[in-house]
Amino acid sequence: MKAEINAEMDILLDIDMSFSLLSIKKLNKSFYRDQQTFTVLDGIHLDIQQGEFISIVGSSGCGKSTLLRLIAGLDKDYQGEILLNQTPIQGTDLKRGLIFQEHRLLPWLSVSENIHLALEETDLSRAEKNARVAEHLTMVGLKGFENAYPHELSGGMAQRVAIARGLVNQPDILLLDEPFGALDAITRSHLQTELQRIWQDQKITMILVTHDIEEAVYLGDRVIVMSARPGKIKEIIQVPLTHPRHKDSELLFNYRNQALNMLDHSA
Ligand SMILES: Nc1ncnc2c1ncn2[C@@H]1O[C@H](COP(=O)(O)OP(=O)(O)OP(=O)(O)O)[C@@H](O)[C@H]1O
Ligand SMILES: [Mg+2]
Structure with a gap:
């Protein structure tokens, strides 16, 4: 009986209850160019916490x-594993929001419309979308610029819009x-x-x-x-x-x- 309890304890102790938000294991990435393979990433291991x-x-x-x-x-x-909450x-x-070096705003859409675009795939109501966009414009200090077009913004302002667009879906x-x-x-x-x-x-x-x-x-x-x-x-x-x-x-x-x-x- 005692041996059984000990074995059970060992199993319990082996289970690691804490896991990383993002866990990258043995990640390798190659590109093929001119009939050759170029290894770009080699054996990347990285655990990132919430x-x-x-x-x-x-x-x-x-x-x-x-x-x-x-x-x-x-x-x-x-090759390898990229796990988010333990799921590939x-x-x-x-x-997962992504922000690039250049703002990548659509020139024919206003600031507000550019941010709205990121919410297109969500099932939020029109009113919820409007509220989200307004909240994020305020967060990046661009309240009052809702109707401006990208060409009317400075580089820093355009990048703020890109940040608001990256955040508006409330990514993890x-x-x-x-x-x-x-x-x-x-x-x-x-x-x-x-x-x-x-x-x-x-x-x-x-x-x-x-x-x-x-x-x-x-x-x-x-x-x-x-x-x-x-x-x-x-x-x-x-x-x-x-x-x-x-x-x-x-x-x-x-x-x-x-x-x-x-x-x-x-x-
Ligand atoms: N689609 C692709 N096809 C072929 N090779 C690629 C491709 N994308 C990237 N590479 C190659 O992978 C390598 C890494 O590129 P990557 O853009 O990830 O570098 P980086 O660290 O972001 O560089 P930088 O600091 O200049 O932005 C480079 O040698 C590049 O030529
Ligand atoms: Mg780069």
């Missing part, structure tokens, strides 16, 4: 966008591929602060690809440093500082140097 802010840095071509596209479900041709990702889903995960890359330094800095505030308010898990090391450590709970050809995770830097953070913090500066040092040796 509510985490993950930054990904690495040299151009190391596979960052490819990785985001796989997590978004835009590309299903890969099957194509795109409104619960927001994937951001160099969202501020094309903006001037002041606008970028401002939007980084805004993104931190939105992340704290909404408690959405965010994965940000960036070439800006300051941005990566300012926002990230962890900074994933990738190396290239083929893309691998070279190092994961923990940034255990509470949010909201201040850009001039000396501690942040130390993490920035650590990340820079890693990148120098990762090409």
Whole structure:
């Protein structure tokens, strides 16, 4: 009897009740070009917890966008596992928002119509959609610009609309591929602060690809440093500082140097 109880306890102890929101295991991705296979991602292992802010840095071509596209479900041709809540990702889903470097707004639609478009697939009523769009326009500081067209916006404003569009479906995960890359330094800095505030308010898990090391450590709970050809995770830097953070913090500066040092040796 005692042996039986012990065996049962062992089984119970073996079951891990905590699991990650997103779990990437042994992920490999290759492309075929000119009758050759190019391995772009090689053996990626990554567990991301609910509510985490993950930054990904690495040299151009190391596979960052490819990785985001796989997590978004835009590309299903890969080896390994990408599990969301322990279930393999099957194509795109409104619960995973994606924001690109360029805003990709439709020029013939107003700001409000561009955001509405993201709600097309939902079964919300017209009134609920209007309320959601208004709420998200306020969240990104664009109240009053509902009827403006993309050509009437600055780059920073257009990117705010793209952020509102990415958030309007209330995704569990927001994937951001160099969202501020094309903006001037002041606008970028401002939007980084805004993104931190939105992340704290909404408690959405965010994965940000960036070439800006300051941005990566300012926002990230962890900074994933990738190396290239083929893309691998070279190092994961923990940034255990509470949010909201201040850009001039000396501690942040130390993490920035650590990340820079890693990148120098990762090409
Ligand atoms: N559809 C595709 N077909 C063939 N090769 C591709 C395709 N998409 C990406 N690649 C290749 O995969 C590699 C990684 O590309 P990816 O766009 O993921 O890099 P990245 O890290 O996002 O670079 P960057 O920082 O410049 O945006 C590159 O060598 C690229 O040429
Ligand atoms: Mg890219």
